[in-house]
Amino acid sequence: MAKSIVQEFTKGLWNEIPPFRLVLGLCPVLGVTTTMENGLGMGIATTFVLLCSNVLVSALRSVIPAKVRIACFIIIIATFVTVVELLMQAFAYSLFLKLGMFIPLIVVNCIVLGRAEAFAFKNNMVLSMADGLGIGIGFTLSLGALGAVREILGTGTFFGNALFGASFHPFVFMVQAPGAFVCLGLMLCFMNMVGNK
């Protein structure tokens, strides 16, 4: 029954990596990954919220009455999301302008609520921390990878630096919404191919 901290941490990086294995939290996955920078920024913001909410939900799990647990989770999550939003406005305003309304939308991200309900409410603080950190980093890496592929193909840049010469014709389709679906589908396909071997 008792799993080690390392196991809880690493499961988020491969076995339960959110967008690809659980296919959860697709709204930001499709919405913000037009560049790698946006993807990573969104991932880090979500990781912070996930870590804080997991730790707090776990710490309060004996106090929170089961009947109103969802309401309590939402209060906790919404608080941390607003903190992230304020901090991002103060210290990374240009990123905030690009991510815009996707930051407040972390509140309704099913990964965050899902981890609170399925994991943190039933496990101790240390394990919940490992779980939140693992899932968060897995989410950040997925967003970064998807963002990198779309940015390279769609605008011909990597992390804002031009990769190809002037003769490169950007594949604009990739930075638009349909490109996000195609790209995500191909990555899911790749993950399943590797995972099933």
Added chain:
Amino acid sequence: MREMIKMVVVLTILSSLSGGLLAAVRNGTKDRIENQQLQMVKGPAIRAILEGCTNDPVADRFKLKDDATERSFFIGIFNGKHETIAFEASGKGYGGDVGLMVAVNLTNDKLVGVGVTTHSETPGLGAKAKTDPAFSKQFKGASILEPFKVTNDGGVINALSGATITSRAVCAAATEAGRIYQRLKPQISDKLKSLP
């Protein structure tokens, strides 16, 4: 019954703690956020609508008390005369407040230009209020003392297609700016006269 009381108590304590934390973070970051907005959003908007002025309006700003709030005014110097000021007002849009920077000539009470600053409107529709120059151009030269309305409401401003609510918000912000201007004009004039 006991369980019910527990639920109420837990939710109340949690909400108040959350409120306290948010108030603390907001207080700690308020000045920095204002500075960042000034540099990244309002600065470019101010420079765009005060195009051709010979000073830096962001550096030459002053604050005035308007009832309980404090408003910033940015001075634009044209032809050596400082008779143009820019300030911000807001209106309710589709996704929250739409901030509008307006520049007014104090001599003839006419708008020199307007520009949308902060907003959370739909990209591609309402967000065009910020990026479509043809829309904001309609305000240029109009008297700020008159209320602004879109053509659907009997006014003269052509709404952005598919974004009537946003267009109304911009008109409401411009009208609000007119009210602020009328309230504070004496103080603004005094302030400008006291400058070298």
